[in-house]
Amino acid sequence: AQSVTQPDIHITVSEGASLELRCNYSYGATPYLFWYVQSPGQGLQLLLKYFSGDTLVQGIKGFEAEFKRSQSSFNLRKPSVHWSDAAEYFCAVGALSGNQFYFGTGTSLTVIP
Amino acid sequence: DVKVTQSSRYLVKRTGEKVFLECVQDMDHENMFWYRQDPGLGLRLIYFSYDVKMKEKGDIPEGYSVSREKKERFSLILESASTNQTSMYLCASSLFGPGWNEQYFGPGTRLTVT
Numbered sequence: 001a002q003s004v005t006q007p008d009i010h011i012t013v014s015e016g017a018s019l020e021l022r023c024n025y026s027y028g029a030t031p032y033l034f035w036y037v038q039s040p041g042q043g044l045q046l047l048l049k050y051f052s053g054d055t056l057v058q059g060i061k062g063f064e065a066e067f068k069r070s071q072s073s074f075n076l077r078k079p080s081v082h083w084s085d086a087a088e089y090f091c092a093v094g095a096l097s098g099n100q101f102y103f104g105t106g107t108s109l110t111v112i113p
Numbered sequence: 114d115v116k117v118t119q120s121s122r123y124l125v126k127r128t129g130e131k132v133f134l135e136c137v138q139d140m141d142h143e144n145m146f147w148y149r150q151d152p153g154l155g156l157r158l159i160y161f162s163y164d165v166k167m168k169e170k171g172d173i174p175e176g177y178s179v180s181r182e183k184k185e186r187f188s189l190i191l192e193s194a195s196t197n198q199t200s201m202y203l204c205a206s207s208l209f210g211p212g213w214n215e216q217y218f219g220p221g222t223r224l225t226v227t
Binding site: 034036041045046095101106 | 218
């Protein structure tokens with residue numbers, strides 16, 4: 001069965017520190033992978049996506065993610081976190097042959113000064 | 114920019130009422146989706162539509178129905194609202210294949226059923 005796991009429910013980092021949010025997936029087909037961000041009271045916004053090619057993908061707001069097929073992971077990173085990055089982050093997986101997305105349960109990020 | 118709008122940001126209804134949540138997208142997208150979002154459960158797909166008048170059940174369709182009479186509009190209907198349907202409802206749209214194309218989300222409707 002397809003699934004997405006975000007093992008960290010909540011993460012707190014200091015402003016200026018680096019960030020890594022974990023995402024593991026289970027999917028039979030070649031996965032299409034996405035990271036979304038949800039600011040308080042808002043809908044979800046796409047940060048980045050991976051379809052094929054270079055396994056390190058760059059997104060908006062200085063985020064990047066690396067696809068590691070051997071580990072079934074697609075972790076999100078940012079070298080220096082800003083207070084405005086405080087939000088909920090969702091990993092999602094889909095496939096060319098499928099007709100649904102599968103979202104993880106989200107990781108809530110708190111940024112402290 | 115793609116814009117997905119939802120008719121209400123906040124809604125309070127009574128148990129047993131019929132509730133309509135409306136969603137409109139302005140980019141001629143083929144696919145539209147309704148999710149509910151609950152703490153600790155992430156987003157769960159209720160229904161999606163891949164064309165006008167076409168729909169498919171998602172993971173949690175019980176207690177809900179949908180309507181898509183026009184390409185740009187996708188409605189979620191709670192036939193008889195219950196307290197366990199208190200939640201955040203998110204609408205989304207995508208241009209192509211639901212399984213692999215990025216989705217664009219509306220701001221959400223926070224529904225409270227009392």
